[in-house]
Amino acid sequence: MDTLLIHILNALLYAAVLFLIAGGLSLIYGVMRIINLAHGNLYAFGAFVAAWTVGLLVGGGTPTPVLYLVLLAGPVAAAALGAVLEPTLLRPLYKRPEEYQLLITFGLLLILEDLLRLIWGPYPLSVSSLFEGMGSLNIGESIYPTYNLAVIVVGGLAAAGLWAFIYRTQFGVVLRATSQNMRMAQAMGVNVNRVYVQAFTLGCFMAGLGGAIVVPQQGAVLGMGVDALILAFVVVVIGGLGSLEGALVGALMVGVVREFGITFFPEVELAVLYLMAAVVLLIRPAGLFGRA
């Protein structure tokens, strides 16, 4: 029974991080109709910045609870990067055919992959002290890291906070209007350029947050970006591009399937996820919550 609970917790853990990444990707697509191929690298960037900043301060007398907050440097940096990238690299291409957007975000992916290596070197950065710092809980006869529970909570809070932000604030209304009908929103006086950069920044923040909270558990590793992109993609195929509910449900499904898949068929874990995505594509191409 406890093993089942642990599996469920692991699935939720995975889903929490995936939701942040996929949700960001989906949000950006929903508002701007762009698929940012470098989105995974913003997740990685957030992870590296978080790990590095904490690494600077660790052992220097900063109280541990504060160090957890310092992890936020990751998403903030990712958001800042996004705020710079959108007007410089993406805005010039909105009027051009979509291949060019994909090409430029791919170029960005290449640049960021090497940039991470250039700045932080080829070896992973880790802040395992933060992971161990929370200790562990007894679940039945097993012990489970408390940090993982914290991640699940953060993920849940992020989902709730995002939902509130989008459905309960003025900015959220503007965001939704722009995503549903950009021209109409523009005609009603919405500054679409500003909404775009804000949406992009928010999406990057989410990706960076995913990276930051994962760092104590896994460290920041080169290559984590593309891996994340591909998983985020499975999530949005299942959940539907442009839908936050879809990202949540998709992340949960992927989390569960992966967790139980690893336990029983570790070899073909990735292939099973793809099978799931392929099945969804066949039955419901727009995804479970996507717009056709």
Next chain:
Amino acid sequence: MSLLKTTQLTKYFGETHAVDHVDFTVTEGEVLALIGSNGAGKTTLINLISGLIPVDSGAIVFQGADTTRDSIHEKIARGIARSFQLVNLFDQLSTLDNLALAIFSRDGKTRKLFRLSDADGAVREEAVAVLQQFGLAGKAGMLAGGLSQGERKLLDVAVAYALKPKLLFLDEPTSGVSTREKAPIMDIITQVVRAGGITAVIVEHDMDVVFKYCPRIVAMHQGTILADGTPDEIRNNEQVTANLLGTQRHA
């Protein structure tokens, strides 16, 4: 015998009855106008009949066969073709290639991978002939994206016409074109249609054009057919004048 007959054709977009239980018949050989204000359901009706969007309920019968759930490809094969209100062309292909493609497709030749398209003399000749009919022969080599708006509207119709359809829907063939260009464009279109014996349904907003070229007019309003008759009947129909024509009297 009717070429096309829709029975209680219906399409909802959420709460809106875009097309509301419409019974619409077209007889072979006739040229009729489909009029109505924006949102009346004219384009939706065409989209349903041509297969661009699925039908919610009702039936479409073409030449006696049920074509309600046919794919676009099947409808084209049966002989239903259409042009578009917002011009839909292959902008990076030449005017000639745009037309030739329709002919290649019609003749089943688009499956040919190992033959040069330019080498097919018969298709090329026919394409040039159609372009001549539409007054576009001089622009044969130009990319479709570079043509003027009037020329693009004509090409849009020509491409549909080149499929040699039995029933041709023309969705606002003169929209977006300057007033003085409208009559020449309609002249060409009606001439070609009559010469080919094609049955045509023309959606139009310009009532001068409608009254001049179409012996039968069907008026739609809020998803239903308001009136169906000759220009005189329509002109004198109070409901039509109230809803669609305003109070202007046409001589």
Next chain:
Amino acid sequence: MSPVPAGTRRPLAAAGPIVLVLAILPWVVEPYETVLLSYGLVFAIAALGFNLLLGYTGLLSFGHSAYFGVGAYAVAFTVKYLKVSSMELLLLAGILASALVAALFGLVCVRYTRIFFGILTLALSQVLWSLAFKFFWVTGGTDGLRVPTPTLLGVSIGAGQDKMDFLAHKYYYYVLVVFVAATAVMWVIVHSPFGKALQAIRDNETRAEFVGVQVWRYRWVAFLISGVFTGLAGALWVPLNGLTTPDILVWNFSGEIVFFTVLGGFKTFAGPIVGAVVFNYLKTFAVGYTVYWQMFLGVVLVTLVLALPTGIMGMVARLAQKSRRAPAP
């Protein structure tokens, strides 16, 4: 009606001298240079295949390494497990294997929106890559599989012949012939009614449907042909490299294929060929200088997209136009 239409004569005339130069090359330059060019020609074949999808059908694939890799591994498996050494049979194996995989992947990829197409192709190629790792007892894992020199048209490399010499002469000509043949076939395909239908789909999917072209079917066939060309390139590549590893299945290589096609200019027929050859030299040169080779590629790609989207051939065309308009001195 002449069997060779007017539009064909100029390209044929331009191609002639180029093929001639390529043919006499081994007698004029160092063996190293010839082998280097062989790589370029192989990548050019892959680029031609890739661009059938991008330039002509409007589909941007980020997973073409899959077909290159499948072609390469098919050769390696055929040599290792079926003990075949005839290059012709090996090419056949590469073509069949990549056709199968392209047909399968194509079924999944082309039915759905263009937006998904890019990531979907990327993801599928990553699955293949991870399989090459996981089933290391079959694929040789990261060590890869060695492939000895095959027999060309039944003639094997002489007992005492130097491998470099073999590659720079016999194998180079073999590659050259396949390259010329592949280019000719692709040229006919893109200028055929089928090719026009693809371009129509690229320009206006809806209208293509409305002239009776079943869009997803044509996309699928284009995908299949594209995969086969790239698989053929992969098969040709293996004897050159002597070895095949999972590196040619990984997404980075797909990115290189995209890069060199865009570099050369994806809106023209010859662009991909030029891009592939230029890239090959660029990479050989740059990899010696910096480890941040990917970043360099990324920066160039971003610059290309923003400033020179038509690539090298586009620039050449523009310069040619300007010189035609300039008054005679």
